[in-house]
Amino acid sequence: xxxxxxxxxxxxxxxxxxxxxxxxxxxAAVASAGxxxxxxxxxxxxxxxxRSLYLLIGILxxxxxxxxxxxxxxxxxKYRASKGGVPSQVHGNNRLExxxxxxxxxxxxLISVVTFVKLGQIYEPPNSDASALxxxxxxxxxxxxxxxLPPNGRxxxxxxxxxxxxxxxxxxxxxxxxxNNVFSYEEMVVPTGATVALRIFAQDVQHSWWIPQLxxxxxxxxxxxxxxxxxxxxxxxxxxxxxxxxxxxHANMVAQVRALPPAKFQAWYDRQKAAIRNxxxxxxKARNAAIKATAGx
Amino acid sequence: MTTAPTTAPVKTGPAPVPEIVAHNADPQPxxxxxxxTTTDHKxxxxxxxxxxxxxxxxxxxxxxxxxxxxxxxxxxxxxPQTYNALFTMHGTTMVFLFLIPMIxxxxxxxxxxxxxxxxxxxxxxxxxxxxxxxxxxxxxxxSLLYSPAECGWTCYAPLSETAYSPTNxxxxxxxxxxxxxxSSFIGALNIFVTIxxxxxxxxxxxxxxxxxxxxxTQSILLIIALPxxxxxxxMLLTDRQFGTHFFDPSNGGSSLLWQHLFWFFGHPExxxxxxxxxxxxxxxxxxxxxxxxxxxxxIVAATLGIAVIGTLVxxxxxxxxPLPYALLVFFMLGTFLIAIPTxxxxxxxxxxxxxxxxxxxxxxxxxxxxxxxFLLGGIxxxxxxxxxxxxxxxxxxxxxxxxxxxxxGGAVFGILAGLYYWFPKFSGRMLGExxxxxxxxxxxxxxxxxxxxxxxxxxxxxxxRVYEYADVGNxxxxxxxxxxxxxxxAVGILLTVINIVTSVRxxxxxxxxxxxGNTLEWFSTSPPPRNNFDTVPRVRSVEPMKDIRRQIERxxxxxxxxxxxx
Ligand SMILES: [Cu+2]
Numbered sequence: 001x002x003x004x005x006x007x008x009x010x011x012x013x014x015x016x017x018x019x020x021x022x023x024x025x026x027x028a029a030v031a032s033a034g035x036x037x038x039x040x041x042x043x044x045x046x047x048x049x050x051r052s053l054y055l056l057i058g059i060l061x062x063x064x065x066x067x068x069x070x071x072x073x074x075x076x077x078k079y080r081a082s083k084g085g086v087p088s089q090v091h092g093n094n095r096l097e098x099x100x101x102x103x104x105x106x107x108x109x110l111i112s113v114v115t116f117v118k119l120g121q122i123y124e125p126p127n128s129d130a131s132a133l134x135x136x137x138x139x140x141x142x143x144x145x146x147x148x149l150p151p152n153g154r155x156x157x158x159x160x161x162x163x164x165x166x167x168x169x170x171x172x173x174x175x176x177x178x179x180n181n182v183f184s185y186e187e188m189v190v191p192t193g194a195t196v197a198l199r200i201f202a203q204d205v206q207h208s209w210w211i212p213q214l215x216x217x218x219x220x221x222x223x224x225x226x227x228x229x230x231x232x233x234x235x236x237x238x239x240x241x242x243x244x245x246x247x248x249x250h251a252n253m254v255a256q257v258r259a260l261p262p263a264k265f266q267a268w269y270d271r272q273k274a275a276i277r278n279x280x281x282x283x284x285k286a287r288n289a290a291i292k293a294t295a296g297x
Numbered sequence: 298m299t300t301a302p303t304t305a306p307v308k309t310g311p312a313p314v315p316e317i318v319a320h321n322a323d324p325q326p327x328x329x330x331x332x333x334t335t336t337d338h339k340x341x342x343x344x345x346x347x348x349x350x351x352x353x354x355x356x357x358x359x360x361x362x363x364x365x366x367x368x369x370x371x372x373x374x375x376x377p378q379t380y381n382a383l384f385t386m387h388g389t390t391m392v393f394l395f396l397i398p399m400i401x402x403x404x405x406x407x408x409x410x411x412x413x414x415x416x417x418x419x420x421x422x423x424x425x426x427x428x429x430x431x432x433x434x435x436x437x438x439x440s441l442l443y444s445p446a447e448c449g450w451t452c453y454a455p456l457s458e459t460a461y462s463p464t465n466x467x468x469x470x471x472x473x474x475x476x477x478x479x480s481s482f483i484g485a486l487n488i489f490v491t492i493x494x495x496x497x498x499x500x501x502x503x504x505x506x507x508x509x510x511x512x513x514t515q516s517i518l519l520i521i522a523l524p525x526x527x528x529x530x531x532m533l534l535t536d537r538q539f540g541t542h543f544f545d546p547s548n549g550g551s552s553l554l555w556q557h558l559f560w561f562f563g564h565p566e567x568x569x570x571x572x573x574x575x576x577x578x579x580x581x582x583x584x585x586x587x588x589x590x591x592x593x594x595x596i597v598a599a600t601l602g603i604a605v606i607g608t609l610v611x612x613x614x615x616x617x618x619p620l621p622y623a624l625l626v627f628f629m630l631g632t633f634l635i636a637i638p639t640x641x642x643x644x645x646x647x648x649x650x651x652x653x654x655x656x657x658x659x660x661x662x663x664x665x666x667x668x669x670x671f672l673l674g675g676i677x678x679x680x681x682x683x684x685x686x687x688x689x690x691x692x693x694x695x696x697x698x699x700x701x702x703x704x705x706g707g708a709v710f711g712i713l714a715g716l717y718y719w720f721p722k723f724s725g726r727m728l729g730e731x732x733x734x735x736x737x738x739x740x741x742x743x744x745x746x747x748x749x750x751x752x753x754x755x756x757x758x759x760x761x762r763v764y765e766y767a768d769v770g771n772x773x774x775x776x777x778x779x780x781x782x783x784x785x786x787a788v789g790i791l792l793t794v795i796n797i798v799t800s801v802r803x804x805x806x807x808x809x810x811x812x813x814g815n816t817l818e819w820f821s822t823s824p825p826p827r828n829n830f831d832t833v834p835r836v837r838s839v840e841p842m843k844d845i846r847r848q849i850e851r852x853x854x855x856x857x858x859x860x861x862x863x
Contacts, residue, residue: 034757034770038689054686061676068643068672075650076665079586080657087654092592096648097641101595104640108633108679115629115683122685123622146621164461205456206552208617208692212758216688217617221553222455223546224619239769243617243692243760245449247461248377251763 039212042259043233046215049121056114060107122215125150125229129193132156132262136194137172147197147227155197155229158188162200162207162220164246165253171269180280182272188257191265192232200226205247211240211257219244232259325827336420337827341427342406343723348427349399350794352434356390359383361787364747368780370768380764381447382466386437388450389470392566393477394434396704399712400573401430401484404512406723408488410818410825411506413497413833418490426484433476440469449762451563452533454544454555459537468537471530482523485516492516497817499836506816506839507590510597511576514604518565518572521608526562529555553618560611568607570704571671572600574711575642578664581714582646583840584812585661586653592645593839599638599645606635616684617691625684632682639675643668658812659733663714666741670706674699677752692762695755698748705744713740713793720797721811725823726804732796739789746782750775815840 037054040047079085127150128136136154141147149155159170171182190196200209202220210217214230232238242253260268325337332340363383366374375383405423409416417423440446446466448457457467492513496505505513532543533555542548544555583590590596610631612624646668655661677699681687690696720728754775759766766772810819819842821829837844 035753036756038686038756039758050685050689053683054680054689057680057683057686061679065672065676068647069669072647072650072665072668075647076655079650079653079655081587081654085654087587088652089589090591090652091589092595093648097592097595097645100644101637101641104637108636111679111683112630112633115685119685144619146619205461206453208760210758210760212689216685217691218688219617219619221618223550223552226619240758241760241763245381245453245456245762247456248381248447250381251377251765 034212041213041234042230042236042238044214044230045126046122046228046230047213049118050215053115053118053122056118057111060111064107124148125155125195125197126231127152128154128156128195128231132191132194135191135262135266139197142199142225142227144225147199148229149197150195154195156191156194157197157199158190160188160198160200160209160220161203162209162242162246162253163203164205165242165249167207167209167242167253167255171272173273180276182269182276184272186255188255189265189268190232190257190259191262192235192259193262195229195231197229198227200228206244207242207246207253208244209240209255210243211238211255213238214240214257217243232257235259235261334424336416336424338405338409338417338420338423339723339824339829341423342402342404344427345398345402345405345430346723347402348431348434349395349402350797352390352394352398353790354794355438356387356395357787357790359387359390361783363387364780364783366764367766367776369777370773371765373765375764377764378447381449381762382445384762385446385449385452385470389437389446389473391704392450392570393473394430394437396570396708396712397477397481398430400515400570400708401426401481403508403573403577403712403715403719404488404515405484407719407818408491408509408512409495410722410821410829411509411816412492412495412500413817413820413830413836414491414495415828415830417487418495419487422483423487426480426487429476429480429483433473433480436476437469437473440466446470451559453559454533454536454552455546457533457537457555458545460545468534471534471537474526474530478523478527481519482527485519485523488512489516489520497833497836497841503594504836504839504841506576507579507593507596507600508573508576508816511572511579511600514600515569515572518569518604518608522562522565522569525558529558529562532558553615556615556618557612560614561608564611564614565604565608567700567703568603571707571711572603574667574708574715575600577711577715577718578646578667580816581660581664581718582649584718584814585656585658585664586650587656588649588653589840590645591648591651592641595641596645599641602638603635606631606638610635613682613684613687616687629682629684633679636675636679636682643672643675658717659728659730659737660714660718660812662734662737663710663717666737667706667710667714670702670710670741670744674702674706677702690755692760693755694751694759694761697761698751698755701744701748701751705748713737716793716797718812719818720800721807722818722823722825724801724804725807726800727807727811728796728800728804732792732799736789736792736796739792740786741789743782743784743786743789747779747786748782750778750782754779810842813842813846815842817841820845 037058038051040051125148133154136156138153139149139155139157141149157172161168161170166185169184169188173181198209200218200220202222204222206222207220208217209220209228214232215228218226218228220226236259238257238259240255242250242255246253332344335341362375363380366372366380405417444464444466446452446462446469448462448467448470452467452470455461492505492509532541535541536543536545542550544550544552546552579590579596610628612620612628613632616625616628677695681690681696681699717728717733720726754772757770757772757775759772766776807823809822812819817836820834834841834845
């Protein structure tokens, strides 16, 4: 009976070594996103907040996991069957059982407290930077009370519409006729430094708006409006894709956000607006010509 | 099959074992027709388990094709249509056609034996529930002949409405839910009534084996949850076929309603699958550490607690939908509460091993594998319960990894522990230990290689249910590792299948009680005769077989003393 026991001990030692190596390497990996923690990187506070909340819970999780695994491995090695080993015939231990129940509850209370402390940064949008403030406009909160606005109530609001299999964005406009609104597909262009508020809709089936580096995902549900926001400080392109199964080409329903400094954003916006006005005028001209041609003498 | 001994066995040798006293028990009838018409709980149990294995292999092959497709970025191995049908079939099969029947098989076979009953309360109803399950499987897989559903096992509306899923695959899926649902519902009633009314004399509620406790709790959960999903799929069916608009937002219906109804069933379903595995672990660990279970009452209370809280947390699957803030908080805190009874169980199991005399048999190994794997699944569940964190993790491969850690690490490892533990009772023969150990290590390594890395894929932004992905970051490496792991896992499962097939014919003879078990099923022969027992002993503790063994030892000593002349 000696050899199997030794083999077992070697196996357990190996397991312990591998798992401890994994946990030693974790702090090293913390720096790189996407391996053990969610993405962030655009400088938007909600994504940063989720990432740091995840890491705080992760520290507790690693302690619990290593602790319980250690206890288990120790038990398995120490109390493996051996000649003369007498199993103790205990049926339980009230004090011990109450204490681990309370212990588990305390860990969860701790996680709840950490969550509520971090929640503000994730859930509540800050004011836009001064450089982007002129782009924003004052918004009255939606009636359903689920849209969070910054303290000054000013945001740059974009409507997101999900349809099989593309994202369509509509930009706010001083124009009273919203048929003239600037819009784009797949790529959303936003100003850095502005608190961008998204209203998310779906036109056919459910979709889910998600750009990992810009925070959480929010479902586009037909018949409902969903809300989220971000405030990017680093100009750049942030990629994502639809995260709710929406049909055969769900995998191809990609999205990206291009963040430009406010002045460049304004230039892009003006170009789009002019292009739309131009297209409208061309269409009107063609229409008038057609009417004139068929009107007869 | 077996002929029961007609005389009381004669005790020989120094170490007496209790053996069944089955005078004139009816032999099992033989021939295939006797299987089709049987109402014997043991045969129905075996048929359930056989059906479960069949669908496990089918669902497993579907998973391997999925993994092959994802092994490379921008893969073109299969079409998006085939891919969506495959993950729909994989999920549906594993939940409704593998796990539910497999657990029903264990419960059918073991619950009457463990409580000292001669059959289930309603044997004919029992046969009906098995054949309804078969019908569900046939109807669902019949859709392979036209076009299988592509909406995932959750079949969210309005994607599952005729406008977006015009073929009849979704209707086949609906009928599968109906047929297997009725099957499970009457099966659950049967189990509940059997446990409530047919326990051996002396088996008070505090002496009921823990597996039986978990089955009782599971049957209550099924009775609560199944009518809701039955209603939901009926509404979907009338939407699709009879012009109603329950889930159609363009006509005043609500697509969120489907999610609420689905998850009101879907979340308890998770506990419906893992609680019985908890029961199996609670039976196996005391036997092989040669110690009583640590904290019997706490484990029972935790089981009931998980069931009660488990029915109240369904919307944690919906944190990214338009929910009011108060509900987000409510469902987060509710989900936290479940971690307490679950944690209590893990500690109770660990302390059952503590100061024991642990024998590393294959059932022990799978139970230990369960503890480590399920522990990680439980911990990642905490991350998902925190709704702001879930906003990042929801619907990604992180979630795929999480629920495979809980369902495979929990339910499947528990079932495999139970298979190796009770196979001698089912068949009269032992499963090969050596092959079993090879199988265990291959499954364990294969599982962790497949699913650990999927957490990273999800954190890097890979959503679930995508038939292809671009190779950004390390996504292709992660997926390749996962695919390699899935084939290792498949080899491990195959080893157990081979083990079963060879051991049924040529395994070592088991005898009535090969493990020195604690519960009454080991009091009968292996396999038990048609009516299980002809005398049922009076139960005086949770471990009646231990009591009987002690009693026999005492009697033996006494008769030896009487035999030695002074
Ligand atoms: Cu989509």
